[in-house]
Amino acid sequence: ERISVQSRGCLLKEVHLNVTDLGLGYQTKEELIFRYCSGPCVEAETNYDKILNNLTHNKKLDKDTPSRTCCRPIAFDDDLSFLDDNVMYHTLKKHSARKCGCV
């Protein structure tokens, strides 16, 4: 169970793209609304993050850099189906965010 805190900084944003912009190799003229999570997660930090920050800063962790909280999708959009130029259907799953959170 991931605990996530909804933060003012971490927000759901959207951009209108062609499917070809996704860089997945599909050749098609279809378009989509791509939603992504972006923003700082400073407010969600705990003592754990503070300690990690101090330890990495003081080089106590032997070059290890554990990840801090970050703004990620906690739920995904519905699947997207589209027809490519060779008249084949493809379905993208978990390709676009629905809800964001600091995790």
Next chain:
Amino acid sequence: FGGVTGLYFPQKEYSETVYIGQPAGSPILQVHAMLDSNSERPHFYLCGRRQLYSSWFHMDIPTGVLYLNKTLEETDLSSLQQNPWPPKKLSLQVIALNGFTKRSQCVTERSAHITLDFVNGTMPQCAQTDMKELCFPYRDTSNPHITENRFPGALRQMRRLTRINVCTNYTISYTVESDTPGPFAVNENTTELVVTAPLDREESECYRLLMVCTVRTDTRITKVETSLDVFVDDEDDNAPYVNGTDTADVVISFNRTKGGTFGTLFVFDRDLTTIFPRDRSHNRYVETLLSNDAWIKETFDIKGNFNERRVAHRGIRESVHDYQLVLKRNLYVTENRSVYLDYLVNDTTYPGLEGTVLLHFNVTILPVHINFANITHTFTLSRKASVYAKVGRICVENCLLFDGFGVTYQLEVPDKNISADLMSCYAAISITQAEEGTWGLLYVNDSEALSKPECQELQYLVVAQEGHTQLEATTQIHIVLDGEALKASQESQQFLSCAENRQRGECESALGLGATAGRCQWRQGTGKDSICDAVESKDRSICPQDCTREAVIGGHERGLTGFGIKACHGTCYCFADKCFCEKADIEEVICDEMCKTIIATAL
């Protein structure tokens, strides 16, 4: 209404327009029924749902002319509780009977439908009516259908009865021309289109008529033309026949599977076979297998199918029935006999005497012998091979043709009296069955045994056994161990899945499951067959690209069977059986700013 049908409407749909102010007693349109014999006299009745407006109309029983009972008024139009937008549609049904009746029940099969568009306005005057509208309805809704071999008669009223009094000083007459000479004419007195002789669908399925309307005024003559397709409906007046042979010689050997089909015999019929509606028994075939032999009945069936084709020279359609022998059960490999099947095909609706065809299937069932080809089976195997590496395939003679029975393969050690040390060598190789039950796949089971110096050439017996009859065949195989074994340091490493490697260098230096030379192979280009074979399916890590059933991340195309990956955008790599397709944009920094400049200037 079984048997020979009597009266029928050549046209199922009639339409006309009515206007406000049209007087009582004026004719609207005329319906026609085709006869079966000269003695028939059609009587026409309005039937079906009694509407509020039904009383406005009156059908003349002997002639089929629909008259107005009352003068149409504006209030009649507004009284119609229907869709609010014009025109209002009035719908009537008419039936034709060969005699008088008190209560006219509508039989949908044998009634015709009349649609009247009630327009909010008065009939256009002569000056506002163009010639085409005087001659022909503005939309011809229905093409006449005439059944073949029936009695001639009138099939359509050419005049627009509603327009008779619009232009009183015009003389309108009709003539008919046709592409293919056909027995059609216009009766000048009644202006009805008449078919003058019985038609034959097997001669011509459709007559394209050119209806010419000549309008004479004091000053000029105008001709208006329209085309009319008259279709000829089929009835069963031809017996089935065989073109060429009525006997199929069938030999059953390697394919003995339940549901297998053998031999095809064709039966032709110049009539059409009605498939809709289902309960119509036009050109209905009944087939019988003429055999009382219990063995034949439990073993064989005949599968019939029919199609339609056009006879080349004239494009007339006809039926083609095909019959195939079907196995009702898997035959044992030992079964060996010859039987002769007679199959009677009966065209039950053909009225003549010779409506049957007798077909024969001359069946020979040969036994299948399970044996290996008389050659030495030698396989070479690198001592570096890892677990699940494929060594080779082995199968009995003609195994690729087998269907309906399967062969299982087992490895046995030829000499049981050997030392335990040597015995451990034999653990090196195992065999598994390919899915189709035809092949045996040899693969490495214990890679440590390969590296032992005392394990040199391995000899096994392969025992093939047929599933039902337990028939057996054996052959000897030699496995030659080739090359150096892996160094002990490498050996202690775990064999991992080759699929985890993302880059060529690390792939080719990795030890992986299923690698025939110990090291993984880097494959460029399209994916493999995306078929998960018997060895690969033993462990998902051997070849996840072929075997994965999980969702794939990245741009990809699934294999034909629904698992495995047929195509990947970029490099395909997998952990366990979760696969990723990734285009490495920036593989490594191969090119610094300096060399980019050089390339740019070169371009």
